[in-house]
Amino acid sequence: MIKVLIADDQALVRGGFRVLVDSEPDMTVVGEASDGGTAAEIAHATSPDVVLMDVQMPGVDGIEGIRLIAADPSLADTRILILTTFDEDDYVVAGLQAGASGFLLKNTDPAQLLHGIRVVAGGEELLSPGITRRLIARSAxxxxxxxxxxxxxxxxxxxxxxxxxxxxxxxxxxxxxxxxxxxxxxxxxxxxxxxxxxxxxxxxxxxxxxxxxxxxxx
Structure with missing residues (x-):
């Protein structure tokens, strides 16, 4: 069973992801958070396999939330997927450098989202490696x-x-x-x-x- 934590400041978005994830027989949502700090606290308590992390959240944003999770020795096996839009390149670069394993676009197809969760939970490749390479290249x-x-x-x-x-x-x-x-x-x-x-x-x-x-x- 793949344990998923959802971090997004919009309750409607979290609810939509929860319904989608919980509909899969091999996945379950273990918690929801509206900011990065709360996400790190819930992650420490639940040890999720994958965290879906929004970047722009009030209070402790997603980038700091990624750093907190990546710095927690008990969460060494937890993988983080950034939830982003096309106009957030800087956030994606910062998130990957902070410890995220890849990213998903918020408007991605539901089947692709579920596939992405499974891929990262299994320790496989980066999602969209070509796009990720383009983003990180900006910090060359x-x-x-x-x-x-x-x-x-x-x-x-x-x-x-x-x-x-x-x-x-x-x-x-x-x-x-x-x-x-x-x-x-x-x-x-x-x-x-x-x-x-x-x-x-x-x-x-x-x-x-x-x-x-x-x-x-x-």
Whole structure:
């Protein structure tokens, strides 16, 4: 059973998501919150698998709520999906860098929303990796130089894999690109995550752009 926490300041939106999620046999809503602070408190008490987090909320906003959840050791396995609209690019970038695992558009199709929850709950790829890459690229390292100190502990192959992840390639595409096995691809990604202290692929992408391993437009 996938446990879902819904954080949005609009009761009507929360209610709509609750009905949708609770209608699925493998999902259940464990709580609702109208701001980021309350979301973090409820998450600590309920240990949800996925948090649907709005960003623009009064009081403690969604970005700070993401930071609070990401900083809670007891919630290391909780994944956060930002609920956003097309005109909130800055919030999406900040949210991903704060620890979110991806994002969903508020007007997404219900079936896609449910699929997205399942994908993230299973620890799979970022949602909409191409769009996420475009957003994070806006925070690329000035001047295009690589901060070699950040990536010094990675092997050459791990650097290569991280760069491909940042360019939006899925595990399957990386496997084909490098002519390696799927298990080897997963191992390289897992080791890169551990060495760089990244929570998930979203933070891996953010690090790659922020420290120049990949340049915007590549």
């Amino acid at each position: 390292r000035p001047g295009g130089s690589v901060n070699h100190d950040v990536f010094a502990q990675l092997t050459a192959r791990e650097r290569e894999v991280v760069a491909l992840v940042a360019r939006g390639l899925s595990n399957e595409e990386i496997t084909r690109e490098l002519v390696i096995s799927p298990a080897t691809t997963k191992t390289h990604i897992s080791r890169a995550l551990a060495k760089l202290g990244a929570r998930d692929r979203a933070q891996l992408v953010a690090l790659a752009y922020r420290h120049g391993l990949v340049q915007a437009g590549e």
